[in-house]
Amino acid sequence: MVSTTPTAPDISAVRAVPTTIKDTRGYTVFRVVNAVLLVLVCLVTLYPFVNLIAQAFSSQGYIVAGEVNLWPKGFNLTTFETVFGDERFWTGYRNTIIQTVLATGIAMVLTTTMAYALSKRHLKGRSVFIGLVVVTMFFNGGLIPNYLLITNLGLKNTIWAIVLPNAISAFNLLVMKSFFENFPSDLEEAASIDGLTTYGIFGRIVLPLSKAVVATMVLFYAVSFWNAWFPAFLYLSDPGLQPVTLYLRNLLAGATGSGVEAGMETVQIGANIQAVAMLLTVLPIICFYPFIQKYFVSGVMLGSVKG
Amino acid sequence: MTHGTEAVVTAPAVVVDATADPPSSGGKQRRVRRDTWATALRRDWRLYTFLVLPIAFLLLFRYVPMAGNVIAFRRFRPGGSIFGDEWVGLHYVEMFLNDPTFWRVFTNTVVLGALTLVIVFPLPIVLALMLNELRSRRFKKAVQTITYLPHFMSIVIVAGFVYELTALNGTINQIITAVGGEEISFMQRADWFRPVYVSSEIWQVVGFGTILYLAALTTIDDQLYEASRIDGANRWQQIWHITLPGIRPTIVVLLILNIGTFLAVGFEKVLLLYNPLTYSTADVIATYLYRVGLTSGSFSYAAAIGLFEAVIGLTLVLSANAISKRLVGASLW
Structure with a gap:
């Protein structure tokens, strides 16, 4: 050139x-x-x-x-009319909403308060309590002892069998704890000097400034409770209490014969009814999904950042 | 959530900071580390009230069932104590060790676990690398949004999809007959259970499984790529020598966790997908103990099987972790 x-x-x-x-x-x-x-x-x-x-x-x-x-x-659209006219479907839907809201509420109260207390490094006995949580991630009682406990507590066929036993997820708790640990301590100290007690600091300063992580945790819990079917399958034989996922499971079992050995009530129906019921069950998740997706991704990141 | 991902991201947070901050920056220098319980309670009683309910919850719903595993060694009488009535030693353990059905479900569990590990585990890495090659941000975002979606579906819905697609009049059989094959009743045939199970796993977990790899990919320094380009490396060599080593720690940690949860194959999914015709390949430890315990009422026998599975699981996690600590210096805690 x-x-x-x-x-x-x-x-x-x-x-x-x-x-x-x-x-x-x-x-x-x-x-x-x-x-x-x-x-x-x-x-x-x-x-x-x-x-x-x-x-x-x-x-x-x-x-x-x-x-x-x-x-x-x-x-x-007649299939939709059939499903809309089915009492059990609406009962199931209503139960799913009630159970999801209640379970998420309980879980959030227990998880945020415990995470906040455990985020304070000076708290005596802290490592013991953290150990108590961590152990549950690697070892759990198993199906039979859990079933016997719930039965013996008289929780069978009550909503409490669904909303209580999964109130604290160790994963969510530890994510929240590490988030609170990074909360600027100056803010809390200033509030303390202004005369706020621990309760006041937590309720009026820390929580309002942690909306993003709280929202993420609410979604983690809510989606898992919304999708759950097995606890209901184990503990709720009363059709008036069963969530929609269990209704759906009974439809599937009826259509495929896989429920025979389980001894559960099954319903014989056509594929189109099954499709409509499935569609209506996933619809809320699909509608919210575009908005909640980023929270899930950030929640997973939040947990891994410390690594 | 997928078990693997869940645990890995948690683990680092578990590390307890030994060099705890002093309680308050005031003048109480003498007892920075060792408060007595009386001092601690007086100062932090409000914080401790936060712990009362959660700890009570953990003890009742997590630790009582753990202790409840003693019924594996005790005879349980319906209506009696949940901890059983009298010691029977290793009676139930011997029972399942001599039970041919137990060994069948054990084998099935190992096979399903191994298939999942070998086939499903590498796919998120491949998908993440493919996404990483995209130049259009929009396209990348769209693919991510779509492939994450199955993760949010209930297992009942996933099972519903499986039945829908594998039905005799479903799409898969329509394709088979279109190319001149015979219809296959997938869900009634034991030899088809494993492919069906693994395919549904792939559909559900691979997309969301890319998240941690994509996060690791963003931490790779761009200068490395630039430098290699100046040295004349092509894109393949860059992937091989820069990208893959960059995400190796993530791969290793996730692999350890997956090995640890080897036996915890998707119990709920199997329960929804299997039936007596497919037991010979589909029945796993968890579903067997479910039937033995809750359908037939042999609680102690089922608890013994459950305990056995839990102990193996714990051993796998701990040894996988120890091995990785030795070999690659990556550990969960």
């Missing part, structure tokens, strides 16, 4: 080094393949949902004939 000024080529050459190495042809091919594969991953992830919606709006005949995939066939 011929240059007009003696210095110019050098400069451009130095500057150019990082940018002039273009993607090799192989890498360009790879990038395209990579993008295509990721699109495929998304399609596979979404397909069950699409299929579910298609079945929910289809008539039973087309589903049985195996003709419903991406798009409804024999479009109708």
Whole structure:
């Protein structure tokens, strides 16, 4: 290359080094393949949902004939009417909401207060209490002793069997504790000088300034309680108390015969009814999901940051 | 949540700070470290009131059941004490060691655990690396949002999807018949249970499993890539020599945890997906002890099996942790 000024080529050459190495042809091919594969991953992830919606709006005949995939066939809304008219579905939905709200409330009270107390490094006996929590992460009583305890406490067929036993998740507690540990102590000291007691500092200073982490924990708990079905399956034989996940499970068991050995009540129904019930159960989560997703990601990060 | 992820992110927070801050910055220098309980209670009684309910909760709902495991060595009478009535020694342990069904479910558990570890564990790493190669932020964000979604679904919903797709008239069988194959009744065939289970695991956990790897990827210094580019490294060499070593600690810690939870295969999912026709491959320790204990009422026998599983699990976590401490210096606590 011929240059007009003696210095110019050098400069451009130095500057150019990082940018002039273009993607090799192989890498360009790879990038395209990579993008295509990721699109495929998304399609596979979404397909069950699409299929579910298609079945929910289809008539039973087309589903049985195996003709419903991406798009409804024999479009109708009668299935929705059937499910909307089913008393058990609404009872289940109401129970799910009540249980989720109550359980999350209890869990948040116990988790935040304990995490706050344990975040104070000067607290005598702190390491013993922390040990008490950590042990529960690696060892738990197991199915049978837990079942006998709940039964013996007389909690069977009460809402307390669902909302009490999972009130403290060790994971959530430790995340909150490490968050409170990093809370600026100047603020608390200033409040203390102004005459606030520990209760006042916690309720009026610390909690209002910890909204993000509190929101994250509420979501962690709420989603896990909303999705739970097994505790209800174990402890709630009264249909008036069962959450919607259990109603759904009974539908599945009735449709597939897998519930026979469990001795639970099963309901014989068509695939379209099942699809509508499933759709209505996941709907709240799907609607809230775009908003809560970032809290979940940040919650997981919060836990790992200390590492 | 996925068990693995949950524990790993917790672990670092567990470390108890030995060099605790002095109680107050005032003039009480003499007893910075060792308050008596009387002083501590007088000064911090309000903080201790915060602990009363949670500790009572932990003792009742976590530690009483732990102690309740003694029924594995005692005879339990319905309506009697939850700690059993009389000592029978290792009677129930011998019972399950001589129970052929126990060994069948033990094998099934190990096989399912191993399949999950070998097939499901590496996939989030691959997906995270693929996401990392994307230049469009929007596209990346969209893929993340979509692939995280299954994590938020109830296991009942996941089971519902499995039944929906594997039904005789479901999509998978439609594809099979379209290419000229025979319909397969997946859920009724023992030889199909493992592929179905592992596929549903992949669908549910791989997307969300990328979070920690993606976080680790952001901490890799850009200058490393620049320097390697100047040295003439192509993108493949960069992935191999910079990206992968950069996320190695994360991979190791997650691997340890997954080994630790090896036997804790998805009990609830198996319970929803199996049936007597598929017991020969699907029945795992947890589902067997569930049937023995709660369907047949042999509480002590089931508790003995449960205790055995818990002890193996604990041993696996502790030894995996010890090994990694030795080999790579990464430890959970």
